[in-house]
Amino acid sequence: MSDDARDRDARNTDALTAQFLATEHWSLLASRSTTQSEVLTRISMLLTLMSAALVSIALVGQATDFAGIFPTFADALLGLVVVVGVLTQVRVTNVSMEDLMYVLAMNRLRAEYVRLAPDVARALSTSWHDDREGVTRTYYFLGRRGQSPVFGSSMMFTFVVNGALVGLFLGVVLATSGVDITAAWIVGVAGAVGYLIVSVWIDMRLYYRFWRAYTPTSPGASRPPSTGE
Incomplete structure (x- = not known):
């Protein structure tokens, strides 16, 4: 095969590679957009349910003079909202990791773009390295x-x-059970703060555990390339 034929085949291969990479890039962008829209809808549903529950509790409390079935109604309704809130939080956490996956995947694709056409590197605002520093730059390149x-x-x-929902739920359950109102709300505030701290700790543990187990395929210059071992 002549040199011209080999060069022509190489150009054709690069053109097909670029086309495949672009198709995958658009697929990742569409999936990322759909996932983010879905989780925002979930959060909106949670806020709507929470608002409706608080209004319902206020109306039922006025109608029953905060007696009779009111304690059971308030506890059950707030308990339902807390469960929905926790489920929404689980989904939001999962989506945050999925979003990280999309960013890593697109950084890898950009690394291939740079390999095919090195001059495009200077035009990229986001990173083409799929390590932690590259992800940080892609998320915030300013x-x-x-x-x-x-x-x-x-x-x-x-x-x-x-x-806030967990703290409110704990406070209402204790208050409607006959516990002193001051003690009930102290427990509620402590529960709210404790829930927030535990949630942040779990999320940070999940995030850092991912990076400890992850091996980039196109790291920055400060890190050695993966050997695949």
């Missing part, structure tokens, strides 16, 4: 991101909302 994206994330939002 510089050091600090902790503001973490504190402002949907995951932290659900932690705070569910912490």
Whole structure:
């Protein structure tokens, strides 16, 4: 085979590779968008249910003069909201890890783009390295991101909302059981803070455990490439 034929075959192979990579990239973008829309809908449903439950408790409390069936109704309804909140939080946590997977996958694709056409590297705002530093740059390519994206994330939002719900539930259960109101709300506040701390700890443990077990295929210059072993 002549050199011209080999060069032509190489160009055709690169063109097909770029086409396949672009198709996969669009598939990842669509999946990421769908997943994020779904979890935002779940959060909206939780907030709607929580608002409706609080209004229902207030109306039933006024109708029953906060006696009779009111304690059972309030405890059961708040318990249901707490369960839905925990399930929503589980989904939000799962989606955060799925989103990390999408970002890693797209960074890998960009690494292939750079391999096929090295000059495109200077035009990329996001990273083409699938290590932790590369993910950080892709999520926040304007510089050091600090902790503001973490504190402002949907995951932290659900932690705070569910912490408040758990604290409210504990306080209401104790108060409707005849416990002193001050003691009930002290337990409620402690439960809310404890729930928030435990949720953050579990999420951080999941995140760091992932990175300890993960081996990048296109790391940055500061890390050695994976040997596959």
